[in-house]
Amino acid sequence: MAEPIVKWVGGKRQLLSELRPRFPASFDEYHEPFVGGGAVFFDLEPARGSVNDLNRKLIALYRAVRDHPERVVEENRTHRYEEAYYYDARDEFNALFDGDDRSTDETVRAASLFVYLNRSGFNGLYRENSSGEFNVPFGRHTNPDLVRERQIRRASAVLSDVEVYNADFEYVLDEATAGDLVYFDPPYEPVSETADFTEYQADGFDADDQRRLRDVAVELDEAGVDVLLSNSPPVADLYARHDAFDVETVAAARTVSRDAANRDDVAEIIVSNVDAADRRQRSLDSFG
Ligand SMILES: C[S@@+](CC[C@H](N)C(=O)[O-])C[C@H]1O[C@@H](n2cnc3c(N)ncnc32)[C@H](O)[C@@H]1O
16 A cells, blocks of 8 residues: 655545545546645555646655656665755755756756655644745654655555646546546635634635635536545535535544544544445455
8 A cells, every 4th residue: 555755734644544434435537636645545546547736846746756766766865864954955945946947857856855854854744935935944853764765666656547737626627527536635724713714714725715616526526526525614514505415524533632522623524425325334444
């Protein structure tokens, strides 16, 4: 089974056991328009379909890993886990993305720096400042694996089977056809009891984007495409009026609280149009 190459904010590894049984037992192509670290995509290893993300550095990483896995692994062996080296690497990484054109050597170098910075940075986070520069400080880790040889080889094979896009999520309307499965994991709508959710903006993804996404989900449903979406409870209302969609609340494993009163704070929702009879319904252990 493949696994993510980089750690990503909103990574879905904790939700896998909730998502897997809700997938349809069979589907043609698989599409993931907000792939991020790709926890679900790499777990599923689909034979056909597409992945996409608006983050151009992340997609450059995936394309480099797909096309030049051995060169990325080789380059990864050259890095040193040292604070001064880290900040030089961070500057070099950002400079490589000043323009849009990169040679193959620069593409491989950028991918390798991405993995290195993600392994060595604070908390393994990926974060950019308002100018779009990666700005995570050096982090303290014990013997970080800077090479990721096995993960990169496996990810390369899985990425070779699908199209890899760097676009807005609406591209999926042109890609998905009846019988396909689309899993949406957009930036979550922040949860707050005090403010109206339409005032919020997370990761540049605002309430209008959440509505636009709902409209895309409805259009896909009408075209005979199976749709799954994860998000936070405030977006449930957007889907409540649409009979085709079930909204289920699940506890996010990483933050499950023993205090029942706090559970809502960590709940996530899974929206799906997959008929109960078509679901996999398999347990984590029996999932093949
Ligand atoms: C919650 S994260 C996905 C996490 C992913 N499921 C994982 O396991 O790592 C949301 C992703 O949506 C991307 N994104 C934000 N706005 C987007 C848009 N309009 N179209 C496509 N992707 C977008 C972000 O770059 C981010 O990687």
